[in-house]
Amino acid sequence: MAKVLPAAPFEGANENLAATTAPQDVSREDAATFDVLRKMREDILCCVLKPDQKLKFGELRQRYDTSVGTLREALSHLVSEGLARTESGRGFQVSPISLADFLDLSELRVYLETKTLADAIRHGTDAWEAEIVSSYFLLSKLAAPRQDDPLSVKQEWGKRHKRYHDALVATCRSPWSLHYRSELFDQARRYHWLTMIHSRLHRRNEHIEIRDAVLARDSDRACSLLEQHIRTTVEQAVTDVPGLMRGNARVLKPGTRRKS
Amino acid sequence: MAKVLPAAPFEGANENLAATTAPQDVSREDAATFDVLRKMREDILCCVLKPDQKLKFGELRQRYDTSVGTLREALSHLVSEGLARTESGRGFQVSPISLADFLDLSELRVYLETKTLADAIRHGTDAWEAEIVSSYFLLSKLAAPRQDDPLSVKQEWGKRHKRYHDALVATCRSPWSLHYRSELFDQARRYHWLTMIHSRLHRRNEHIEIRDAVLARDSDRACSLLEQHIRTTVEQAVTDVPGLMRGNARVLKPGTRRKS
DNA sequence: CAGTTCAATATTTTCGAAAGTTTCGAAAAT
DNA sequence: ATTTTCGAAACTTTCGAAAATATTGAACTG
Numbered sequence A, B: 001m002a003k004v005l006p007a008a009p010f011e012g013a014n015e016n017l018a019a020t021t022a023p024q025d026v027s028r029e030d031a032a033t034f035d036v037l038r039k040m041r042e043d044i045l046c047c048v049l050k051p052d053q054k055l056k057f058g059e060l061r062q063r064y065d066t067s068v069g070t071l072r073e074a075l076s077h078l079v080s081e082g083l084a085r086t087e088s089g090r091g092f093q094v095s096p097i098s099l100a101d102f103l104d105l106s107e108l109r110v111y112l113e114t115k116t117l118a119d120a121i122r123h124g125t126d127a128w129e130a131e132i133v134s135s136y137f138l139l140s141k142l143a144a145p146r147q148d149d150p151l152s153v154k155q156e157w158g159k160r161h162k163r164y165h166d167a168l169v170a171t172c173r174s175p176w177s178l179h180y181r182s183e184l185f186d187q188a189r190r191y192h193w194l195t196m197i198h199s200r201l202h203r204r205n206e207h208i209e210i211r212d213a214v215l216a217r218d219s220d221r222a223c224s225l226l227e228q229h230i231r232t233t234v235e236q237a238v239t240d241v242p243g244l245m246r247g248n249a250r251v252l253k254p255g256t257r258r259k260s
Numbered sequence C: 001c002a003g004t005t006c007a008a009t010a011t012t013t014t015c016g017a018a019a020g021t022t023t024c025g026a027a028a029a030t
Numbered sequence D: 001a002t003t004t005t006c007g008a009a010a011c012t013t014t015c016g017a018a019a020a021t022a023t024t025g026a027a028c029t030g
Helices: A032-045 A057-064 A068-081 A099-122 A126-140 A151-169 A175-198 A206-215 A219-240 B032-045 B057-064 B068-081 B099-122 B126-140 B151-169 B175-198 B206-215 B219-240
Strands: A084-086 A092-094 B084-086 B092-094
Touching (some): A032 A068, A057 A068, A068 A092, A099 A151, A099 A175, A099 A219, A151 A175, A151 A206, A175 B175, A206 A219, B032 B175, B057 B068, B068 B092, B099 B175, B099 B219, B126 B206, B151 B206, B175 B219
Antiparallel strands (some): A084 A092, B084 B092
16 A cells, blocks of 8 residues: 655645644644554544443553553543543543434534635635645545455545545634534544444545535535535444444444443 | 532433533542642633743642642643643643634634524523523622722632523533533633723623523524624723734733743 | 854653552351 | 442552753853
């Protein structure tokens, strides 16, 4: 599989809002503690760390080769992103998933994705268009993964998929909307992962339709396509992910035992 | 000043969505580390820790009487809430404020506050109404503070103000919307604080108007009033907070020096 | 005098050990 | 047979010391 440059936001993506107050995107930090955070987040999003799973310091220390203090900091971060929970004295666990949650976050996503996309189109630049073309190209080189593809292919697809969707809205001028959009996109990735694992449904190429509408600066059509894109994914998950509707979805192997 | 019971959400506020995935509200946790977090957050919101101020471990350790590890965890949390920033190797600082930021977050607040309020009205219960009446009563006992009121009065008013606005939307069924609404409300509190310190403008009693519209289940009127409430606050800040428009607002005393 | 270098100082980051809780299961009591 | 009590084991939380990194300022150079 061809290597891809790290998703570096193109120059001037947000130059007129350089010093903003909205929460920091941690993905550019290079300290060890952020490294652990990034790895753990990816593991949760890809259900390597499964929903409801207890996160014990002993195990995590081995897995990520770091100290409790560093781990604690990373876990704390994940809690505020909503990917983990904690009860004082009882440690941490991966956040549960549920149909209600997926519906709720998807509804908010529809609003934030369309709002940021409309604004991005309004303020689009040549560099923005270029990154959309480029990130779409990279995404299209990888067919949407099926359940029997190896983990690494699925993960690479996930990265490119995110990079493409980030590119679409990159010139939006509202840092707060962008921040929450990004957080919710990650949340949705957990459910997408489950869908990817279970579904055999073939979807038409929605990404290229969105791309073309965006490049044509047809805001209404682009937003409407993006909204459908999100809603279709929800429906697909409802239909294909076993247990999600009954509230006891399991990931790969039977998850950790739950109380009564 | 009369003491007030801690703002305990009334029973059954969210009973049908007990186990949700949305980020945890940390205000109910009782561990030492959350104590520090709560105190630091309050200090930032009330500009005791001023925008752009460098947060040194030495000083913080004294002020909050705790260890570096615990501090680090709290600071890390504040970063993901957007109240602090960090650059690896260079420690932490309080997030800057700016007019652009206030405008941006207020715009998103209008959407989230009205959306959550409409849903809360739709699903309101007797207990919800009771908490609105009660929290409004407590708020009305304290006149909106002026610049020469002591810090403790301003802080108590801030608490009651938040409790009242939380009560309004408590029965909203969307945990994610509620979570982001709450985060943005806190963000806005920093600007409200600055306004409170500088403004002499007398505002009509908007809170009682909102309360009555909500209790009458007049969703349209309530949302419209709430929207005005937010917008008026922005205008007041723009007019009365010196330096906010020029991008160099200072808090009380000249802030810490900035580079070039 | 402006710009560099380098050592001294200040500050942040990482770590593992000590203290404090919770959980689990065996033994005692009902 | 079920519940309660108690103590050992597992785990979490807190802490401050050690390592790593950034900043400051004095001495030096062009």
